[in-house]
Amino acid sequence: MLFNTKSFSLYLQNLITTYKPHVNPNFTHTHQIKLISSLKVVWRKDQKLDQAIENDKQYKLCARVVKEVLNEPGQVIPLRYLEKRRERLSLNVKVRTFLNRYPGLFYTYYDRIKPKSDAVLFLRPSDRLRDFLEEERKIYDNNEELLVAKLCKLLMMSKDKVLSVDKLVHVKREFGFPNDFLVKLVPRYPNYFKLVGCPGEGQSFLELESWNPDFAKSVIQLRAEEEAKLTGIPVRPNFNEEMREWVRDWLELDYISPYEDVSNLDQSSQEMEKRTVAVFHELLSLSIFKRIPVPILGKFSDEYRFSNAFSSAFTRHSGIFYLSLKGGIKTAMLREAYRHSELIDRDPLLEIKERFVELLEKGKHEWTEQLRLQREEVKKDMEKMALRSEDEEEKLDELMYDEQM
Structure with missing residues (x-):
């Protein structure tokens, strides 16, 4: 007992x-x-309680995708197979976009579906995801x-x-x-x-x-x-x-x-x-x-x-x-x-969700940081191109001046 x-x-x-x-x-x-049984009561919207469901939308989406991969034999799946299941998973972006947004969930690698077929991109759980799954097991045990x-x-x-x-x-x-x-x-x-x-x-x-x-x-x-x-x-x-x-x-x-x-x-x-x-x-x-x-x-x-x-x-x-x-x-x-x-x-048992959200947030932070660095690189390249254009214009002006002289 x-x-x-x-x-x-x-x-x-x-x-x-x-x-x-x-x-x-x-x-x-x-x-x-x-x-009681036949009473009709007007339904009233509660935006704050609706928001509670909205707040968990991304968490539940990510959990569905993770579950889909973990249920596969060997816990691996070709990316194109997962792409075909987007509608069932309610995934409204391409799988590659999803992977970029949450880089901490899966590793990608190339392998063959059949021995003589061409190599295609596969997904498997990342080390971070496996660490989370071990934490999840301990929380269940506790x-x-x-x-x-x-x-x-x-x-x-x-x-x-x-x-x-x-x-x-x-x-x-x-x-x-x-x-x-x-x-x-x-x-x-x-x-x-x-x-x-x-x-x-x-x-x-x-x-x-x-x-x-x-x-x-x-x-x-x-x-x-x-x-x-x-x-x-x-x-x-x-x-x-x-x-x-x-x-x-x-x-x-x-x-x-x-x-x-x-x-x-x-x-x-x-x-x-x-x-x-x-x-x-x-x-x-x-x-x-x-x-x-x-x-x-x-x-x-x-x-x-x-x-x-x-x-x-x-x-x-x-x-x-x-x-x-x-x-x-x-x-x-x-x-x-x-x-x-x-x-x-x-x-x-909500601790499981909190640990998973931490994993998602860490990956999302890396994604946003990567986007920031990419934007900075693009900005630097554009500034270099602008400076190069200014130099070229100055040289052209000098040549035109020399010709006039």
């Missing part, structure tokens, strides 16, 4: 057995549905307990405590899982995980083997406990949201942990809405950037009991979430994790 808080097991058990949904007697079930807890939490929130391996692989970057988490991390914890089927060969699933009550605390619950410790007064877990008139009664409902069994709740009830918001809040809190594209969340609709119109909850509860449309993709963001466009709720 990674964490040991024995008292929480009794607390969680008591929470589940004593939970009774609060129902406002002034509201009928039909009225509840109208207020945060292994966090990774295990995250993976357990994702399984514990699902209705059957089982998730598709294909879906988990698809979201590994969102939650910070390493590429090899299924073959290295999962087998080391047979007390928590059971892999059913073979990944990549038909359907395979990851099952939760044992329930750790220490992992069944949501961020909302932990926050309430911490506040209670500081004030000495019991604090009721709840969301930080504006007390608008229509949401007041909804906020008065008891908080429903995303780790509770809610199979008895009506999908369109206020209680189910509260639980769904709790799941969204927890998923975004577990993610590296505290934001997840809505299409990715939609892949888990069945496992986490989301309704078909689940994305409308992000605009209904705009005090908790922001739905960004940046880049033509809907992205759900956790407002409380940001101050303006800066992420303040920082996941320990």
